[in-house]
Amino acid sequence: MAESTIADADAAGTPPVARSSISQAPPVAVVDGWEVSQRTSDAVLTLSDESALAKVVVHGPEAGAFAGAMGVAFGRATRRDDGVLVVGSSPGEWLLIGAPGTGAALEAAVAAGVDPAGDPAGDFVTMVDITHGRALIRLTGAAAPSLMAKICAVDLDDRVTPNATALRTSVAKLVTDVVRDDRPDGTRSYLLHCDRSSGQVLFDAVLDAGIEHGIDIAGFTAR
């Protein structure tokens, strides 16, 4: 159900079978079995829960043919033509973020590119669908760097962390993967993801830090 939309899901009456670790702001709809918020906001700084997006973590050799095939180096992220965001989140570790319900397809695509005989050096590739194990939120707005400066020690200036930068660091004292993924219109945007059990804490911490910037909760953007 990769191309499902909120309206389609509603029409199909898909029952919710999965819930984010983050409370959904009403109104709530169902996308691929996930309860997601449909709230709209015209605030200049918005925070949305994107946990329903498929998330697959891949571990493999940090150099060589496989790393080259992944198409992105450690510390960088790139959005493929099919809309999948490939993140080089750690040396020899990648995260694929795709549309809801595409986790199995993402795994199959990576597996198709792996030599079944294994790597001559003895390295192996492992994949795990962590969609249900991680919380993913998106912070969007020109004031996002100012907000992040209050809860994250990394310099988020353009010269240090330009668009498509990926890093794992401490955000609100939680180990968090930060991916700068600006909107197509150039608006500053960050994807933040952490362990599911810490999702609500991270969400609330970002909201608290954004009060002075007029932050508001927005609905699921499916991207």
Added chain:
Amino acid sequence: MILVSCPWCGPRNSSEFRYVGESKGRPDPNAATPEEWRRYLYVKSNPADWATETWYHRAGCRRFFAVERHTVTNEIRETRRPAAQLRLEGGGS
């Protein structure tokens, strides 16, 4: 805030790291005497000087690496990956 430059991730707040301990050669467990093994496990040199230590980037790349830190001033003059550490120390760890 103490800045520690991770060989993979770059400069980060020291709160992202875990101090593992002094770097020292691991004796051969098949040949070491109990006394040598006890000294390896529990006895630290703890100099008031430059020390080579192992740190772990727990909130980042989750890698171990070597740090040369002055234990009095907390100045860090070098961080390096374990492989480089092995080469510099002639195969020891």
